[in-house]
Amino acid sequence: MTRKRRQKSADRSGAAAVASQPRLEPATPELAAANRPVLIAAILTAAVAFFAYVRTLAPGMHFGDGMELSTAARVLGVPHPTGYPIYMLLLNAFTWLPLGEVAARTALASAMAMGASAGLTTLIVNDLLASAVPRMDRKAALIAAACGGLTCAFLRLAWDNAVVTEVYGFHLLLMLAFLRAAQGLAGQRQPRALAMAALAAGLGLAHHRLAILALPPLAGLAWHLWRSEPQAARRQIAAATLCLIVPLAFYAYLPLRAAARPPLNWGDASSLRGFLDHIRGRGYVEYRILQPVPGQAFDPGLYARFLSLVSRQAAGAFLDQIVPVAMTSVSDTAFQRTFPIPAFFPSPVRPGVFTQPLSGGVERLFGMLLVVALGLGAVGITTLLRRAPIPAAVALALAALHLSMILLYNIADIGDYCLVPFWFGWGAVWIGLLVGGARLLARVQPVTALRPEMAYALVVLPLTVAAVNFPRCDRSKDTQAEEFSYFILPESRELMPEGSVLMTAGDADIFTCWYRQIVRRERRDVLVFGSNFVHRPWYSSFFTDKQIADYGLKFAAAVPTGAESFAQQLREGLLEANVGRVPVFTTLEDPLVLQELSRHYLIRPVAAKGVRGLLPGTVETTVTLLRLEPRGMQSQPQ
Numbered sequence: 210m211t212r213k214r215r216q217k218s219a220d221r222s223g224a225a226a227v228a229s230q231p232r233l234e235p236a237t238p239e240l241a242a243a244n245r246p247v248l249i250a251a252i253l254t255a256a257v258a259f260f261a262y263v264r265t266l267a268p269g270m271h272f273g274d275g276m277e278l279s280t281a282a283r284v285l286g287v288p289h290p291t292g293y294p295i296y297m298l299l300l301n302a303f304t305w306l307p308l309g310e311v312a313a314r315t316a317l318a319s320a321m322a323m324g325a326s327a328g329l330t331t332l333i334v335n336d337l338l339a340s341a342v343p344r345m346d347r348k349a350a351l352i353a354a355a356c357g358g359l360t361c362a363f364l365r366l367a368w369d370n371a372v373v374t375e376v377y378g379f380h381l382l383l384m385l386a387f388l389r390a391a392q393g394l395a396g397q398r399q400p401r402a403l404a405m406a407a408l409a410a411g412l413g414l415a416h417h418r419l420a421i422l423a424l425p426p427l428a429g430l431a432w433h434l435w436r437s438e439p440q441a442a443r444r445q446i447a448a449a450t451l452c453l454i455v456p457l458a459f460y461a462y463l464p465l466r467a468a469a470r471p472p473l474n475w476g477d478a479s480s481l482r483g484f485l486d487h488i489r490g491r492g493y494v495e496y497r498i499l500q501p502v503p504g505q506a507f508d509p510g511l512y513a514r515f516l517s518l519v520s521r522q523a524a525g526a527f528l529d530q531i532v533p534v535a536m537t538s539v540s541d542t543a544f545q546r547t548f549p550i551p552a553f554f555p556s557p558v559r560p561g562v563f564t565q566p567l568s569g570g571v572e573r574l575f576g577m578l579l580v581v582a583l584g585l586g587a588v589g590i591t592t593l594l595r596r597a598p599i600p601a602a603v604a605l606a607l608a609a610l611h612l613s614m615i616l617l618y619n620i621a622d623i624g625d626y627c628l629v630p631f632w633f634g635w636g637a638v639w640i641g642l643l644v645g646g647a648r649l650l651a652r653v654q655p656v657t658a659l660r661p662e663m664a665y666a667l668v669v670l671p672l673t674v675a676a677v678n679f680p681r682c683d684r685s686k687d688t689q690a691e692e693f694s695y696f697i698l699p700e701s702r703e704l705m706p707e708g709s710v711l712m713t714a715g716d717a718d719i720f721t722c723w724y725r726q727i728v729r730r731e732r733r734d735v736l737v738f739g740s741n742f743v744h745r746p747w748y749s750s751f752f753t754d755k756q757i758a759d760y761g762l763k764f765a766a767a768v769p770t771g772a773e774s775f776a777q778q779l780r781e782g783l784l785e786a787n788v789g790r791v792p793v794f795t796t797l798e799d800p801l802v803l804q805e806l807s808r809h810y811l812i813r814p815v816a817a818k819g820v821r822g823l824l825p826g827t828v829e830t831t832v833t834l835l836r837l838e839p840r841g842m843q844s845q846p847q
Contacts, residue, residue, distance in 0.1 A: 246348075246351060247331075247332060247335050247351060247354075248332075250331055250335070250351050250352075250354065250355045251328040251329070251331040251332050251355075251358070252328060253355065254327050254328050254330075254331045254355045254358040254359055254362070255324045255325055255327050255328030255331075256324070257327075257359060257362075258323065258324045258327035258328075258358075258359060258362035258363075258371075259320055259321065259323075259324030261362075261363070261368075261675065261679075262319075262320035262323060262324060262368070262371040262372055263317070263320055264683075264685065265368070265372050265679065265682055265683040265684055265685050266313060266316050266317065266320060266372045266684065266685060267312065267313065267316050267372050267373050267684035267685070267687060268309060268310075268312075268313050268684075268685060269310055269312050269313065269688075269690075269691055270312055270690040270691050270694060270721050270724060270725075271312070271316075271373050271374075271684060271687065271690045272689070272690050272693075272717050272822050272823060273373060273375065273622070274288075274289070274374075274375065274376075274622075274716070274720070275312065275315070275316070275373045275374030275375060275720075276312065276374075276690070276720040276721050276723065276724040277289065277473070277716070277720040277723060277724075278293070278296070278297075278300065278315065278374050278375070278376070279300070279304070279311055279312050279315040279374050279724060279728065280472075280473050280720075280723045280724045280727050280728055281297060281471075281473045281475075282296075282297050282300030282301045282303075282304055282315055283301070283304045283311055283727070283728050284471045284472050284473060284727060285297065285298075285301055285466055285471060286466065286471035286472060286473035286474055286475075287463055287466055287467050287471070287473065287474050287475050287476065287478055287487075288473065288475055289475050289476075290475070290476065290486075290487050290488070290489075290490035290491070290492065290493060291417070291418050291487065291488045291489070291490055292460070292462070292463045292475075292476075292478065292487055292488060293376055293416055293417065294415055294416075294459040294460055294461075294462035294463060295379075295412060295415045295416045295456075295459050296376055296379060296416055296417075297462065298459075298462065299318060299379070300315045300318055300374070303315050303317060303318045310728075310729075311724075311728050312374065312724065312728075315374040316372060316373050316374045318374070318379075319370060319371050319372070319373060319374060319375055319378040319379075320371050320372065320378075322371075322378035322379045322381070322382045323362065323367060323368075323370060323371035323378045323381070323382075324362070324371070325382055326361075326362070326367075326378070326381050326382045326385050326632075327358045327359060327361065327362035328358065329358075329382070329385045329386065329389060330357065330358040330361050330362075330385060330632075330636065331354045331355050331357070331358035332354075332389060333385065333388060333389055333392060333600070333636075334353070334354040334357045334358060334636065334639070334640070335350060335351055335354035336392055336396070336597075336600075337392075337593060337597055337600065337601075337640060338350040338353060338354060338640070338643065340593070340596040340597040341589070341592050341593055341596055341597065341640055341643070341644055342643055342644055342647045344647060344651070345643070345647060345664075346661055346664075348661040348664075349661045349663060349664035350664075352661060352664040352665060352667065352668075353643055353664050353667055356639075356664075356667040356668055356670060356671050357636060357639040357640075359671035359675075360531075360635065360639060360670055360671040360674055361632050361635055361636055361639075362671075363671055363674040363675040363678055364530040364531065364631060364632065364635055364674070364678070365529060365530045365531075365678045365681060365682060366526070366530060366624065366625070366627060366628050366631055367381075367530075367628065367631075367632060368678050368682035369682050370625065370628060372682060372683075372684045373684065375625065376416065376417055377417075377625045377626075377628045378628075379416060379417075380413060380416060380417045380419055380420065380628075380629070381628050381629055381632060383409050383410075383412055383413040383416065383420065384409075384413065384420075384423065384607055384629050385632075386405075386409040387406050387409040387410055387413070387423050387426070387427075387603070387607070388600060388603055388604055388607070390402050390403070390405040390406035390409060391406055391426070391430055391599055391600050391603040392597075392599075392600045393405065394406065394430055394433070394434065394599065395597065395598075395599035395600055401445070401448065403430055403431060403434055403445050403446065403448075403449045404445060404448045404449045404451075404452045405452075406427055406430055406449070407427060407448075407449035407450070407452040407453040408452040408453070408456070409423070410423040410424065410427050410453055411452055411453040411454065411455065411456035411457065412456045414453075414456065414457060415456045415457055415459040415460060418488075418489070418490060419611065419614070419626065419629075422607065422610040422611055422614075423607065425606060425610070426602075426603045426606045426607060427449075427453070429602070429603070429606070430599070430603070431446050431449065433599060434446070460484075460488060463478040463484060463487060463488070464478050464479050464480075464484050466478075467479040467483075467484075467750075470750055472727045472751070473723060473727060473751070474747075474750045474751065475487075475747075476747050477746075477747040477750075483747065493618075493620070497618055497619050497620055498617055498618055498619075499512070499617055500619055501514070501515035501543070501544050501619055502543060502544060502545065511543065514541075514543075514557075515544055515619070516616055518539065518541065518544075518548045518550065518557075519548070519615055519616055519623075520616075521548070521550040521551065521554045522548045522549060522550050522624075523612070523615060523627065524551065524579060525549065525550055525551035525553075525554075525575075526549075526624060526627060526631070527579070527582070527627075527631060527634065528551075528571070528575065528578055528579050528582060529570075530631055530635060531635070531674045531677065531678075532570065532571055532578065532677060533568065533569065533570030533571065533677065533681070534551050534552075534553075534568075534570045534571050534572075534575060535551065535552040535553070535566075535568065535569055535570045535571060535572040535575070536549045536550065536551060536552065536566075536567035536568045536570070537549070537550055537551075537552050537556050537564050537565070537566060537567055538564065538565050538566075538567040538827055538828070539556055539557065539562060539563075539564050540562070540563040540564070541557070541561065541562050542561040542562075542563075543561055544619065546619070546620075546621045546825075547621070547824065547825065547827060549567050549825075551572070551575050552566075552572045552575075553572055553573075553575035553576055565828065566828075567827075567828060568828075582638055584641075585637075585638045585641035585642050585645065586634055586635075586637040586638045586641055587637075587641070588640075588641035588644055588645055589636075589637035589638060589639070589640030589641030589642075589644060590604075590605060590637045590640075590641075592640065592641070592644050593637075593640060604633050604636075604637075605633075607629060607630075607633065608629065608630040608633040608634060609630070611626060611627070611629040611630045612627065612630040614626050615627060621824070621825050622825050624825065650663075687822075689820055689821050689822050689823075690717075690721055690822075692818075692820070693717070693718075693721065693818070693820045693823065693832065694718075694721035694722065694724075694725060696816070696818045696832070696834065697711065697713070697718050697722070697794075697796050697832065697834055698711060698721075698722050698725065698731075698732050698735060698737070700731065700732065704815075705732075705735060705792070705794060706792050707734045707735075708734060708735075708736075708791050708792075709734075709735050709736070709791060709792040709793070709794060710735070710736045710738060710760065710783070710787050710791055710792070710793045710794065711735055711736070711737050711738070711794050711795070711796075712738050712739075712740050712779070712783060712784075712793065712794070712795040712796075712797065713737060713738070713739050713740060713741075713795075713796055714740060714741070714795070714796045714797045714798055714799075715741060716741075717823050717824075718796050718832075719737060719739045719741075722737045723737070736752075736756060736760055738762070738783055740779055740795070740797060742764075743764060743765060743775075743778045743779055743782045743783070744764070744765040744766070744767060744768050744769060744778055745764065746764045746765075746766055748764055749762070749764055760783070760786060760787055760791075761783075761785075761786030761787070762782060762783060762786075763781055763782045763783075764782060765778045765781070765782060771801075772799065772801035772802045772804070772805055773805050775802055775805075776802050776805035776806050777805075779802075779806070780806070780809060784806070784809075784810065784837065788810055788837050788838065788839055789838065789839040792836065793836065793837045793838075794815065794834055794835065794836050794837070795834075795835050795836075795837060796832060796833070796834060796835070797835065798832075798833065803835075806837070809840065810837045810838060810839065810840060811837070811838045811839065811840055811841075812835050812836070812837055813835065813836055813838070814833050814834070814835055814836075815833075815834045815835065815836050816833070816834050817831055817832065817833045817834070818831070818832050818834075819831050819832075820832055
């Protein structure tokens with residue numbers, strides 16, 4: 210062999226060896242042109258979802274944490290743990306938009322986050338379909354991806370979180386960004402994919418503690434990179450570590466703002482101990498993790514009962530995302546919360562359990578529909594694990610870890626934690642539907658590729674889901690929170706005289722009062738005192754020194770162990786110094802606490818009102834406004 214031939218042979222061998230190794234695709238004009246339709250489809254998907262959300266946006270106050278978050282954002286305050294520093298800064302920017310009132314502006318941030326999630330889902334699904342259904346025409350795949358993004362966007366839980374002020378839409382967006390970065394790493398198309406995944410996780414950690422669930426998949430991605438490209442991995446892992454840590458600097462917001470004593474200043478984040486307790490949610494972790502009964506010792510038998518109820522609730526909620534499911538509200542006094550479970554399951558019958566019909570819908574077909582949905586999801590995820598193992602494994606890990614939280618964490622609004630697993634779960638169902646349809650079509654009528662005209666039929670599915678959930682998620686005319694707040698804190702000085710005290714019972718009443726007093730600047734003459742904070746010394750920062758002195762406010766240092774100790778804390782902290790001196794009202798409804806207080810005060814109802822949507826898992830709640838007066842005082846007619 211001549212020297213020239215040997216050289217050509219070596220060149221061909223070297224080229225083959227290089228081609229066999231994973232390498233980054235160069236950013237050519239042809240590649241950019243090929244990606245342009247995908248980006249346009251993603252933008253259109255996001256725009257359609259955003260338009261639907263805006264059409265159903267809550268225009269004012271609503272129940273949930275939104276009123277507290279809106280209030281804190283407006284004054285750059287510190288909301289409940291973990292403080293959500295990035296979210297507070299983002300929402301504060303939205304509060305200055307010249308659109309409607311503050312609550313509507315902050316809800317708009319949720320709509321934008323959820324709309325962006327729909328667009329990002331289109332990008333993710335489009336790439337997954339190239340692996341899962343390779344015989345599908347690329348235009349058909351793009352149509353299917355856009356329909357999949359819209360179907361996920363119109364899921365009930367997703368839509369509910371898009372029309373109110375909540376933290377979960379932004380969290381979902383960051384988790385989808387994490388998954389998108391994992392796709393880039395798997396396809397070897399993005400040189401800094403690991404760093405981008407770490408950045409999404411880091412921003413998530415600076416937003417919501419659920420983002421800690423992205424750390425195990427992130428470690429798996431780093432390990433994969435180390436095995437595939439050990440030489441470049443060291444530099445990329447170092448960059449990823451930096452991207453993970455730097456966003457945590459946003460937590461400096463909490464002590465800085467807490468030290469400034471804004472009107473809403475939850476916890477004692479200005480001290481080191483208070484800051485650490487706040488960012489890890491100490492009050493919730495100690496009393497809610499692995500405790501079906503908050504504050505009591507772990508009981509395996511009781512916890513098994515709790516898991517049974519939560520599992521049935523999750524099964525019903527998963528199917529309820531796209532079709533109304535007949536639900537029964539199960540109030541189990543042992544767990545201090547209600548569980549909306551499908552009527553398909555038999556309701557438990559035992560002392561301390563109360564049930565009532567919650568909503569109508571699918572009942573007889575529930576089991577069959579759930580099996581079909583789970584079966585399609587299993588087909589989708591198994592297909593992806595074979596053909597796109599890295600992004601499929603990341604999505605599966607994120608969904609499973611988020612879903613596990615509802616089995617470990619006992620809070621009434623735990624349903625919002627299902628946003629990520631339900632989004633990924635129905636995405637897997639969508640992939641499974643396309644995979645199964647392609648296989649069936651190949652058997653019936655063998656073709657070289659699934660054509661675009663066939664994919665247009667898929668538009669029916671997101672339209673159907675949107676039509677089903679539109680009336681269920683429309684908040685544009687919901688005035689329940691407004692009516693409730695003006696009932697417990699009336700504008701009329703005759704109904705509630707100037708200088709009165711209103712002792713609230715829970716989040717719904719005090720959050721709406723905070724919003725009205727701080728944002729709308731209404732009824733600032735009334736001292737609103739949260740009874741659930743009487744044992745939190747940091748609660749004193751919500752009041753001025755003059756208010757503390759004038760009303761004789763005191764704050765206990767220990768968590769009450771029962772109704773008697775709780776009533777004693779309320780008496781010492783607020784009531785003894787004010788009942789008989791100024792008008793004192795309350796929305797307390799716990800009969801045991803009221804019984805203890807009635808030993809010392811005359812408690813009489815002023816008015817009662819039925820409110821829908823006040824508590825999760827209930828149809829209507831009757832709220833009674835009570836007035837406390839000294840014993841022996843002659844009641845005055847209202």
